[in-house]
Amino acid sequence: MPRGPWPAPRTVRQAAELHALLTTSGGILYRPYAHHLLNSAVNCLLPSEPLHLRYALHVFDRLPASTFLLGTALRACFRAGSSSWGDPDRPFLLFRRTRRAGVRPDAFAFHFLFKCSSSRPHALLCTMLHAACLRTMLPSAAPFVAHSLIHMYVELGLAGDARRAFDEITVKDAVAWTMVISGLAKMGMLGDAQLLLSQAPVRDVISWTSLIAAYTRANRANEAVGCFKSMLSEGIAPDEVTVIGVLSACAQLKDLELGHSLHLLIKEKGMLMDENLVVALINMYAKCGDFVHAQQVFDAMGRGPRPHSWNAIIDGYCKHGHIDVARSLFDQMEVCDLITFNSMMTGYIHSGQLREALLLFMNMRRHDLRVDSFTVVCLLTACASLGALPQGRALHAFIEQRLVEADIYLGTALLDMYMKCGRVDEATIVFQRMGKRDVHTWTAMISGLAFNGMGKAALEHFYQMRRDAVQPNSVTYIAVLTACSHSCLLSEGRLYFDEMRILYNIHPHIGHYGCMIDLLGRSGHLDEAMDLVNTMPIQPNAVIWASILSACRVHKHIDLAQCAAEHLLKLEPDEDGVYVQLYNIYIDSRQWENASKIRMLMEERQVKKTAGYSAITVAGQVHKFVVSDKSHPRILEIIAMLEEISHRLKSVGYSPLTSQITVDVDEEEKEQTLLGHSEKLAIAFGLISLAPNLPVHIIKNLRVCEDCHSAIKLISRLWNREIIVRDRSRFHHFREGKCSCDDFW
DNA sequence: TTAGGGTTAG
Known part of the structure; x- marks a missing residue:
């Protein structure tokens, strides 16, 4: 054992030698210098194997308890905790043992205890540690203790506790402000975060950035861009992370101009183009449909082995309907992940290539990828549009067996699938069992009931939705008006059509007018329907004329039918449905000559009748x-x-x-x-x-x-x-x- | 021995 200063170990081997010396040389252990050495040995051991860490903690167990060693041991536990082999209970057992030995924990001990607790969803434990800390010391005495305390509550999603921990600090430093603002933003408490930001003595790049990112995540891209502008006007320079958040907002807003100026800013400032920034840039260009620039960035930076930037560009191509380009990139990838498959499958489903989507799903197993809730949502969407009830039920069983974590999207997709397969009863059970329901869930339920001809039940759900304080959106009103039109609820329809503007400031778009005109037409108020067609601020589209045409058929209104058909034939000269409808109207009213004219017109324009088919599934097999x-x-x-x-x-x-x-x-x-x-x-x-x-x-x-x-x-x-x-x-x-x-x- | 913000799929 050398008598002079022992050099701090740098390798695992040196650390092990030191350990051997420390454990065999008795008395040296009680000298403070040995503690420092042990500390640096632990530093060497931490990033290495679990066995070494276990050994280090074993040594701690045999040493006399001390405040200093408790801090070091807890730090070791925290570092180990982030890997799969850390024992989650160890730090708390260590803490209890040292306290029983009469050792007073210090700021570092609490700091690491709070850090260890951040990854354990145990609110009571956190409160107890918080109380123990207050009995021993004031968190304000060591700012980093206050920081980790706030961080712990944020990680556990306990907004109120995080806020209380912040309020307890007598002298708040800049980091504490930033932490509570970014924490509240992360938990989605955007109003509180924004308010605190305005009260903060110093607003730095981090608090602004976290607010921008949170607005973007909450699909409030306009407000994110607003924050970015306020930040610039305060003279705070954005960094790489800020730009990532704003680029994501640009992608949502399809604001290519701002996105492009951010790209210039990145070049001007010589920002570090790491993978995250590249992904954000490609995503922005691709979502805006600028594939020249997206491809440029991708070719220059993104064609690495990791899938993230590939995913961004593939999803962009899918969203713009360039499925084949997306697929060719997909086939060139060395490493795919779950996101790649889910994006590609969603692309196929949206373009109606359901079979391709299912083939990809089969392929996932070969890539050793575990299906997640995104995947199941994709598949349920496919089942819904195919009306594939048995396959949809199989996915339901898959969810019930907890092979995939159910969330609000999954619940909504499941009830939508049952609705689109006509199983209102099963859809209702799914709906009733859902713990959380958002506007999409309610809208899926209302529209499902509407299409299944249960207009009254749809409206009852609409009332209940508002009683539950869920705000309807534009799509909800489409569902509500559909319910009215499919069940001929005229006075209700009129009420809702007016109400949406007055109560929620939702201005009707062509879809809402379509529903209303359909409802008026079905109820036999064809004059009023035509008044609306003529006075609405938007040009009527084919859907609207088709509603008029069907109403004319039911109410035997030949002249108006001819007028509607003329408009339709101009808008969609290749659509066989129009010819067939008009033909049937002439047949119904025994106008044989006009009917044969339509037939001839079809031949002349080479319009082909879509072949009708009916499908039924028996024992999992579709028969067409x-x-x-x-x-x-x-x-x-x-x-x-x-x-x-x-x-x-x-x-x-x-x-x-x-x-x-x-x-x-x-x-x-x-x-x-x-x-x-x-x-x-x-x-x-x-x-x-x-x-x-x-x-x-x-x-x-x-x-x-x-x-x-x-x-x-x-x-x-x-x-x-x-x-x-x-x-x-x-x-x-x-x-x-x-x-x-x-x-x- | 001490600290805060992020991207891509429904």
């Missing part, structure tokens, strides 16, 4: 039928069932609506054509293959024809079967001879 389809392997049984249907329908006085068929064939053949409609084939197949207690669930790409609608009502009664048909724009729930749409669709 087109009109007069003979391709199904069980076609003989299906035909036999169709004959039975025809026979039983006629026995209760039903006569097929053959007037809709204009082809010059005999009545028998017309009946056969109607019987071969895809929805009837799908229902016949459902009746022969599904258990009698299961509802028959059909998904159709076009509107249900009138003959099928009447026939299905009767089938539901005769077979005592619930039949659900999702058509192009709504749901029909057939039960006991009635339909939820009240024959209005």
